[in-house]
Amino acid sequence: MSYTRKDIIEMLSFTKEDDLGRLRDEALSLMGKEVGNLVYYRGIIEFSNICRCDCRYCGIRKSNSKLSERYTLERNEIVDTALWCADQGYGSIVLQSGERVDPAFISFVESVVAEIKERSRSEKLPKGLGITLGIGEQSRETYRRLYEAGAHRYLLRIETTDPALYRRLHPKNQTLENRIECLGDLKEVGFQVGTGVMIGIPGQTLDMLARDIEFFRDRDIDMIGMGPYITHPHGDMASEGMMEKEALLQLSLNMIAATRLVLRDVNIAATTALQALVPDGRERGLGYGANVTMPNLTPIKVRKGYQLYEGKPCLDESGTACGSCLLNRIRSVGRDVGFNLWGDSPHVNKRKVLIGNRG
Ligand code: SAM
Numbered sequence: 001m002s003y004t005r006k007d008i009i010e011m012l013s014f015t016k017e018d019d020l021g022r023l024r025d026e027a028l029s030l031m032g033k034e035v036g037n038l039v040y041y042r043g044i045i046e047f048s049n050i051c052r053c054d055c056r057y058c059g060i061r062k063s064n065s066k067l068s069e070r071y072t073l074e075r076n077e078i079v080d081t082a083l084w085c086a087d088q089g090y091g092s093i094v095l096q097s098g099e100r101v102d103p104a105f106i107s108f109v110e111s112v113v114a115e116i117k118e119r120s121r122s123e124k125l126p127k128g129l130g131i132t133l134g135i136g137e138q139s140r141e142t143y144r145r146l147y148e149a150g151a152h153r154y155l156l157r158i159e160t161t162d163p164a165l166y167r168r169l170h171p172k173n174q175t176l177e178n179r180i181e182c183l184g185d186l187k188e189v190g191f192q193v194g195t196g197v198m199i200g201i202p203g204q205t206l207d208m209l210a211r212d213i214e215f216f217r218d219r220d221i222d223m224i225g226m227g228p229y230i231t232h233p234h235g236d237m238a239s240e241g242m243m244e245k246e247a248l249l250q251l252s253l254n255m256i257a258a259t260r261l262v263l264r265d266v267n268i269a270a271t272t273a274l275q276a277l278v279p280d281g282r283e284r285g286l287g288y289g290a291n292v293t294m295p296n297l298t299p300i301k302v303r304k305g306y307q308l309y310e311g312k313p314c315l316d317e318s319g320t321a322c323g324s325c326l327l328n329r330i331r332s333v334g335r336d337v338g339f340n341l342w343g344d345s346p347h348v349n350k351r352k353v354l355i356g357n358r359g
Contacts, residue, residue, distance in 0.1 A: 003262050008210035011258040015250060027257035027289030034265040035291050039335050040343030041326075042132060042269075043085035043319070044094040046298040046306040047112075048072035051098025053136065054171045055159075056236035057198065057229060059307045060098050066234045071302045072097075078112050079119065081297050081319070082129060086120040088323060089339035092130030094155065094294060099136030106142050109135060110149045117150030130342035132194070137178060140185040147189050153344075154186045155194040155225055160201060161215045162208045169201065169237075183219060192348050194223030194267075199252045200243040201229045209255060213262050222266055222348050223292070224259055227273030228252045230309035249277045253288040260289030267292045267345040276311040282326075283333045292343070293330070295322045 003011075014020050031037070049060040050070045060067060082093050093116070095109070113131055120128040132153035133146055143154070158179055160166050166176040186193045197212045216224060228249065231242045242248065256268055269292040270285025278284070282293055297319045298306060304315055314322055330337055 001261075003258075005207070005210050005214065008213055008258050008262065009206045011261070012206045012209055012251065012254045014254055020250075020254075023254065023257045024288055027260040028287070030264060031260055031289045031291060035267065035346055037335055038291070038338035038341075038343070039286060039330050040092065040267070040292050040338045040341065041085075041090040041323075042092045042094045042130075042292060042294045043082070043088075043090045043297045044096060044294040045073070045078055045081050046096050046296075046303075047078050048097035048100070049302075049305045050100060052101070053099050053174060054236075055174070056169050057201070057232070057309075059232035059235060059309060060305075061235070063236070064234045067305065069302075069305050071305050073299065073302065075108070075112055075115075077299060079115050081299065082116040083120060084319060085297060086122065086125055086129050089124070090129075090295070090323075091125065091338065091341045091343060092132060092153075093297075094132040094134060095151075096134035096155070101138060101142070106138070106145065109133070110145050113146060113149040113151050124340045127342075130344070137174075137182045140189065143182075143185055143189045143191065147191055152190075152192060153194060153223065154191040155196075155223070156182055156186065157196045157198070157225065158183070158212070158215065160197050160204060160208060161212050162204070165201065165203055165208065168203065183221075187220075192222040192344060193219075194225055195219075195221050196224050196226030196269075198229040199226060199255050200248045202237065202240040202242070209251075210258075213255075213259050216259065216266075217262055220351060221263070222345050222351075223269070224263070224266055225269040225271055226252075226255060226259075227271035228277055230273060230276055230311065232307065232309045235309075245277050249274070249281065249284070252277075253284055256285055256290050257288040263347075265345060265347040265350065267343070267347075269294060272296065272313065273309065275313045276309065279313075280329065283329050286330065286335055287333055293326065295319070295326050297322070
């Protein structure tokens with residue numbers, strides 16, 4: 001079935017329980033058919049909060065002078081955490097950080113990726129951990145190096161595809177055009193490409209969100225990670241406020257379901273920001289058609305330094321506690337976890353003919 005812009009806007013605007021019930025049922029049934037019912041873990045390691053960017057919404061933006069401690073984890077801390085994930089049966093990890101483009105940083109990430117790839121190979125995971133990177137806008141050459149080092153997925157949210165809203169959120173040197181070019185470069189290099197938007201940004205309309213979904217579809221995106229926009233007290237946009245929590249949660253869930261229905265066979269994450277709104281936010285995301293979730297494995301000693309927005313959950317919970325709590329939560333909504341699997345989206349396999357296989 002194909003959906004018009006009007007159809008998408010209608011889905012996004014649902015608030016009545018009978019409409020929502022139908023939306024959930026359709027999204028879950030399509031998810032079961034297209035990607036299956038398993039939930040895949042991506043253990044996320046936020047390995048540095050040093051950032052050269054000044055995104056107005058973000059707690060780790062360069063100009064946030066109230067963020068007193070800027071950190072980068074030691075190589076062995078990142079590798080050990082990744083190996084812990086492999087040991088626990090998480091088939092994949094995400095390495096995320098603020099944005100740096102200096103050669104020392106890129107070489108560091110490249111060698112960490114290569115080491116994790118090499119050392120995580122086992123009988124359970126013959127190709128090692130699936131490695132996703134989220135380190136922002138880089139040159140095509142850098143993307144190529146990181147891909148060759150062993151990362152095979154990359155997350156770069158477009159944040160919003162509306163040009164005027166994008167300009168309002170970012171300084172002049174951070175352009176929507178460059179972000180779009182990066183997504184093209186990533187695909188050309190061979191990465192499975194993930195993108196997404198923040199939902200409920202002041203000034204954002206349902207029409208803009210519907211166009212965001214069309215952008216994901218038209219760009220043949222493989223993975224979606226989107227979540228509610230939540231103010232950060234030291235973000236530059238705190239005074240503009242945010243949507244009321246219940247409405248923001250529902251809009252975010254409707255976005256997940258609408259994206260599932262329009263894109264069908266992609267992976268969609270139930271992101272941590274949903275859990276910042278309500279304790280069971282991620283499970284609710286799974287109930288609207290998401291099939292990926294990201295246990296936070298950032299060492300507790302630095303976790304408070306990676307507060308992108310207010311109320312980020314699990315600041316004091318160890319990886320083990322986080323993982324078992326999450327497993328119970330997932331099972332409580334009738335789903336199970338795909339352990340020791342990469343869990344690539346079927347969408348990727350369908351377009352592999354175009355981009356070449358990677359093992
Ligand atoms: N530097 C990398 C990049 O730009 O892709 C990754 C790190 S960046 C902090 C990760 C994501 O955090 C952004 O893409 C953005 O959507 C999200 N984020 C930042 N501030 C946020 C906020 N106030 N509310 C919700 N999400 C936020």
